[in-house]
Amino acid sequence: MKEDLNFFDYWAYENRPKIEWPNGAKVAFWVAPNIEFYELDPPQNPQRKPWPQPHPALAGYGIRDYGNRVGHMRQMALLEKYGIRGSISLSVALCEHHPEIIELCKERDWEFFSHGIYNTRYSYGMDEAQERAMILDSIETIYKHTGQKCAGYLAPALSHTEHTLDLFAEAGSELFGDDAGFYTCDLFHDDQPTPVRVRNGKRFISMPYSLEMNDTIVYAVNKVEPRQYGTMLKRHFDRLYAEGEQSGTVMCIPTHNYQVSCPHRMKAFEEALDYITSHEDVWVATGREIAQYYLENYYDAALEDIARKQEA
Amino acid sequence: MALDKSYLEYPKRAYGHDHDFYDWSMLTDRPKVNWPDDKKLAVWINTTLEFYPLNQRNIPFKTPNGMTMPYPDLRHFSLREYGNRVGIFRLLEAYKKFDVTSTFAINTHLAEKNPYLLNRLLKEDSEILCHGWNMDHLHYGGQDIEEERELVNKSVSRLRELSGQAVRGWLSPAKNQSENTMALLAENNIDYCCDWINDDMPYLFKTARGNLHVMPLSTEIEDQFVLNNNLHSEDSWAEQVIDAFDYLLKEAGEQGGRLFALNLHPWLVGQPHRISSVEKVLAHIMSSDEIWQVTASDILDSFCGQS
Incomplete structure (x- = not known):
């Protein structure tokens, strides 16, 4: 184990080169629905148990199945x-299990990015060859079923190894050059996109994805009341919108069809979306669109600024 | 270091679920269901009556909401008993006031121990469901099938005897099951089980010993989950239940019949400071003329009559 994997240098939020989003928008806003498949009886990983009870673990499995059977249509509508076009963090096996959902999202021109094969198969304990194979499989599956060259990654169940980001960048390059594998959602250190150092030296960034606004963290870990989640989303937006005057910020709402789409939570979520999208200077986009815009316009300036400030 | 190569093999990566218990379909893709009299939303209210033994064995895990202190844990033992002797009567009062027909899921052991309570519930002219033997007899993965067969059989047949009712429904203690539970329920002619919470409508569940239906009894809005697990306030609980009801009623109006299922525990919401929240919820629900508020069996029979 290492003290730091050195994906990024320290880079203070103040005095950065100014980001201007298209049409003078202050906030680039994206919603990332996690569309996940959880196995009822997955193989055991030596470092993390998939379910708290012995098979069949109905409680955890059932509500996640609810997300696909019932919740998806609610959130999509x-x-x-x-x-808003969703940027889907996809358990890619869902392409095989539930192709109806993939088809509906494809018709709406949503983005698909990799969230591993199943959310019950963790990266912990994989060697490099295994993790590479899993990541290649995920990018290839997305391409086969949607025609999209997968730009982003969120490790399955946020399970990482030391080389996860390197392997994703390399897998993208191997399959589609610079068209795939150029942003990660696995790092939570900033409210703006930032360069990430990967082994093959590729132009690669971290996209703000926000664990704090993630409905599963909010509801299942922090056990927040639904209306309070709505309030949190609005406050989060208000601050990023105000700061976006100085330099463009990014707000992401990571969601799950088994959390926000439950009948007792839809109202608060809808109110927040209504509030956010009713503001004029918001760029409603996908993860890929924001990442590409940043890479084309601000990545180089960021690298220079970071390098300059390391010396200071 | 590497994982076993089977960890990267996916033998069930194919269309549908990764098991054969029930068919995959999205709720919106199924034929529209119409409840009697053109009512939009079927409303099922269930009251759960439980016995938590003091000498809890915790097999295979600690019974949720059970004893937590060293033996004898009188605080939890008596606080759960509170529901059966005090709380339930506040709920019955509220049901009467708002003209609610609740079903009653009861541990068979409790029905046997407290004939007064069972007889009182039977006077409600509603439906009794089997809630297993007691809260310290969990059904669980890895349980010996003969042991579980005896447990299911004893719980169901004894409750049928005691209640004189058909007892068509089953709710497992802690909604926990083994891989055999559903087949054993089918073996005992149980028509519906409330443990699988993955839909807002009934659906067919297949077992080697016959088929039965799942009647999803929502966990997400039940008192125990919201108040005890999430530690939300009573006010927030009432708000969440009402938001869920309003949402499902609207969806039912647009998409066809839906099921709203609310589970209540007298030891929890039968407390003096919580009963007004139950009344608030019931007042809201029962003021709608677009709902069909009946027993679980009535809802299931109407559903099966259309599919």
Whole structure:
């Protein structure tokens, strides 16, 4: 184990080169629905148990199955109502298990990025060859079923190894050059995109994805009341919108069809989406669109600024 | 270091679920269901009556909401008993006031121990469901099938005897099951089980010993989950239940019949400071003329009559 994997240098939030989003937007806003498949009886990983009870673990499995059977259509309709195209963090085996969902999202021109094969298969304990094979499989599966060259990664169940980000960048390059594998959602250190150092030297960034606004963290870990989640989302947005005057910020709402789409939580989520999208200077986009815009316009300036400040 | 190569093999990566218990379909892709009299939302209210033994064995895990202190844990033992002797009567009062027909899921051991309570519930002219033997007899993965067969059989047959009712429904203690539970329920002619919470409508569940239905009894809005697990306030609980009800009613209006299922525990919401929240929820629900508020069996029979 290492003290730090050195993906990024320290880079203070103040006095950075100014980011200007298209049409003068202050906040680039994206919603990342995690569309996940959990196995009822997955193989055991030596470092993390998939379910708390012996098979069959109905409680955890059932509500996640609910997300696909019932929740998905609710969230999709809601995002559509507010003109939001989802950027899907996808358990890619869902392409085989539930192709109906993939088809509906494809029709709406949503983005698909890799969230591993199943959310019950963790990266912990994989050697490099295994993790590379798993990541290649995920990018290839997305391409085969959607025609998209996977730009982003969120490790399955946020399970990482020391080389996860390197392997994702390399797998993207191997399959599609610079068109795939150029952003990660696995790092939570910033409210703006930032360069990430990967082994093959590729232009690669971290996209703000926000664990704090992630509905599963909010509801299942922090056990927040639904209306309070709505309030948190609005406050989070208000601050990033105000700061976006100085330099463009990014707000992401990571969601799950088995959390926000439950009948007792839809109202608070809808109110927050209505509030956010009713502001004029918001760029409603996908993860890939924001990442590409940043790479084309601000990545080089960021690298220079970071290097300069390391010397200071 | 590497994982066993089977960790990267996916033998069930194919269309549908990764098991054969029930068919995959999205709720919106199924034929529209119409409840009697053109009512939009079927409302099922269930009251759960439980016996938590003092000498809890914790097999294979600690019984949720059971004893937590060294033996004898009188605080939890008596606080759970509170529901059966005090709390339930506040709930019955509220049901009467708002003209609610609740079903009653009861541990068979409790029905046997407290004939007064069982007889009182039977006077409600509603439906009794079997809630297993008691809260310290969990059904669990790895349980010996003969042991579980005897447990299911004893719980169901004894409750049928005591209640004189058909006892068509089953709710496992802690909604926990083994891989055989559903087949054993089918063996005992149970028509529906409330443990699988993955839908907002009933659906067919297949076992080698016959088929039965799942009647999903929502966990997410039940008192125990919201108040005891999430530690939300009573006010927030009432708000969440009402938000869920309003949402499902609206969805039912647009997409066809839906099921709203609310589970209540007298030891929890039968407390003096919580009963007004139950009344608030019931007042809201029962003021709608678009709902069909009946027993679980009535809902299931109407559903099966259309599919």
